[in-house]
Amino acid sequence: MAKSTRQSPETTDERYMALALEAAQAGLGWTSPNPMVGCVLVRDEEVVGVGAHLQDGEEHSEVRALADAGDAKGATAYVTLEPCSHVGRQSACCRALIEAGVSRVVYGSEDVDPRTAGTAKSILEDAGISVTAGVLVDNCDRFLDYYLHSSRENRVFVHLKLAVSLDAKIACKTGHSQWLSGLVSLGYAHYLRQKYDAVLVGSGTILADNPRLTARAETMEPYFKLPGQTPARNPVRVVLDPKFGLERDPGWKFLNTQGDNFRAHLPRVVIFGSDSHPQPPGGKCESSPATRHGLSENKEGRLDLGEMLGKLWQTGIRSLLVEGGSKVAQEFIHQGKVDKISLVFTPRIIGDDALGFSPIMGLQTIGEGLDFIDCQYEQLDTDMLITGYFGK
Secondary structure: OOEEOOOOOOOHHHHHHHHHHHHHHHHOOOOOOOOOOEEEEEEOOEEEEEEEOOOOOOOOHHHHHHHHHOOOOOOEEEEEEOOOOOOOOOOOHHHHHHHHOOOEEEEEEOOOOOOOOOOHHHHHHHOOOEEEEOOOHHHHHHHOHHHHHHHHHOOOEEEEEEEEEOOOEEEOOOOOOOOOOOHHHHHHHHHHHHHOOEEEEEHHHHHHHOOOOOOOHHHHOOOOOOOOOOOOOOOEEEEEOOOOOHHHOOOOHHHOOOOOOOOOOOOOEEEEEEOOOOOOOOOOOOOOOEEEEEEOEOOOOOEOHHHHHHHHHHOOOOEEEEOOOHHHHHHHHHOOOOOEEEEEEEOOOOOOOOEEOOOOOOOOOHHHOOOEEEEEEEEEOOEEEEEEEEOO
């Protein structure tokens, strides 16, 4: 990936946990609603097995790593997430590690699944296995933030990503924004599309740019190269279209889903509009793959985004990337529906008459502003990425 301000692992445990995090990327985009997890088995300072959770419902990372090793007796298992202790569609990973004869287990994040949370340490230690928890926990938690959040809160995790100029504008006054940032930054956007269940834009972005809203491996590659066994996977395409007018035209690229990889249990296209416009004017084109949902409007006449997120949750969507234009970004911030934000600053000024992303907030003091916490910084060629969470 691109250069980051994150410090390099210093201890032996941290180095191997970093390898486990790299291994976890093999499941990028394919494991939801389960987490992406990686496991590395080490014996006598040699990696003897590597595994990742590759698909929802398939073997967990520990089982794959044990199979890769063949013989794991006396090895240390490095796992990015607390090993599961319950039996679901797959057997319990704690039991598999015990039966394989590993001598030590090191994990990063604690699971939030109530069937497992906080139980692995006692189960493994009772079997005579040494356990160390919390190694590179900040890195692991950040990697799994979408899963940890949705599991704890039972609502969709929302990540707002925007490319902005040095004067904090995201498009010219005409709405034109292609291409404000560079190729590495574009690769980062496609990486996020691959990672999250769904991507959202407004009708204004459709009208201005006619985007495909796909995740393409070749476009992603300047930022992240998908592992050889991991295919590109498109997110659910979510569009805010208050008057349900877009479906009259079959020429919009986001409506063309032929030949694309999608998660089987999720819809392909979802369009949200106002309850006051229950039918698209002029009818819906026969080839449209979209599912339509009406939303109520708040007292300001805006679509209720909380209601929208609830409907997405009901369809199985657990994480949402918001790429929308100025009005969409402002509304998500204004309604307090953003959990994480990424701003890609590019060395260009496009003027005070250009479109910004921040809503009018009417602040009287600086202290009333919205704060970022846990910020990270990455150099994306000539662009600078700042990523953080909204403080509570």
